[in-house]
Amino acid sequence: MATSRTIIIAGAGIGGLTAALALARRGFRAVVLDQAERLEETGAGIQLSPNATRILGQLGVTDRLRPLATAPTAIRVQRAHNGSQIVRIPLSDCEETYGSPYWVMHRGDLQAALIAACREQPDISLELGARVETFATHSNGVTVKAMRGQSAVDAQGVGLVGADGIWSMVRTGIEGVTPPKFTKRVAWRALVPADMAPPQMREPEITLWLGRKGHIAHYPVQSGRAINVVAIAADTWTDTGWSTDSAPSEVMAKFPAGKWSRHVRDLLGIPDRWLKWALAERPQPRRWSQDQITLLGDAAHPMLPFLAQGAAMAIEDAFVLANRLSENPDNLPQAMRVYENDRRARTAKVQRAARSNGKIYQYSGLDGAARDFVMATLGGTRIRNRYDWIYNWRVDAAEFTPGM
Ligand SMILES: Cc1cc2nc3c(=O)[nH]c(=O)nc-3n(C[C@H](O)[C@H](O)[C@H](O)COP(=O)(O)OP(=O)(O)OC[C@H]3O[C@@H](n4cnc5c(N)ncnc54)[C@H](O)[C@@H]3O)c2cc1C
Known part of the structure; x- marks a missing residue:
């Protein structure tokens, strides 16, 4: 090439x-x-808000996704101990309001669609089992050294993009070692076959249970054949992996009877396999780019999952980066700085909003009662409208050319 x-x-x-x-x-x-030998997402779901689906549409991926996605009608927010509703945030008009749908789906389906679209492009080469170890810039571009087992793989290009996640080695190469900080919260994830779940949990809705020191979200994936469950609670376990097995008893102990409704505990009791992920935070680096190297997604701005925006921000980054590089292909360092400048404030604002949601979700006692009162008084539509700045985002009109 x-x-x-x-x-x-x-x-x-x-x-x-x-x-x-x-x-x-x-x-x-x-x-x-x-670095992965095979790109496969073990059981987990993902919410894709209109700002993300709009771009996937631009890139020709949504037709592949539509049959597998569910467009939830609402986010139902409930009290953990008895399941009573705090507020119902409508989503059924998202496509009309924002010009693109709000979807939930299995991550594996999203990843498979992206891979299939990449494989159709002769200009994309996907090298698996190749762990990037070092890189160096020179007058003609960048040389990247990766390891495949014991063998070295060299790649040459005019630029390098570090899209290597929260533990990014490309980021370390740019700014030195500033490791992420664990937040003392762990996310457990599982898939439940829909026919084993109670009927009300198969509804096309995102259900959010708010409780003391924890919350649980569930929604249908795989065209409704399974229910994705994410349960987040305080825990000091730390590890850098995405897919560590966890015993069902460990999950049940975090969401005890009395504090958590029987209905949601019944759901938690179904899976015999849970995976856990220690939530970590890392502030944005002072600069994302150096020479013709830049960062995107979690490598630049890891997102806590309390706003369901980490992947969406990575998708936005990717689209803006490609536009900026194509506008100034003869000066990639400058194009990358413009990209960084375009993205920094928005992604930092989303990081702050996600962190703030994480605090609010975990309120209990008087604080929890006040939160519930405020949410109920505001009402679902007004709560959703507070996120218009996220969902309405679009690249500027010149870039938003259908069929590009
Ligand atoms: C519990 C939970 C729920 C979430 N829910 C949502 C949601 O509903 N909606 C949403 O938008 N976001 C959600 N997120 C956030 C989202 O998952 C991440 O923000 C997103 O996956 C980041 O994508 P990325 O491509 O930047 O990084 P990653 O998905 O982390 O991908 C990085 C890739 O780089 C590879 N890699 C790493 N190091 C190297 C190396 N040295 N050489 C070669 N390859 C390397 C890895 O193998 C991996 O494939 C959630 C996160 C969590 C934890």
């Missing part, structure tokens, strides 16, 4: 794959290197 328009992407997560597609559409070649 010629190096003159080749961008190397470290990481084939949602951000890296979207970047490859967006760059290919803008006339670049993309070499995507991922």
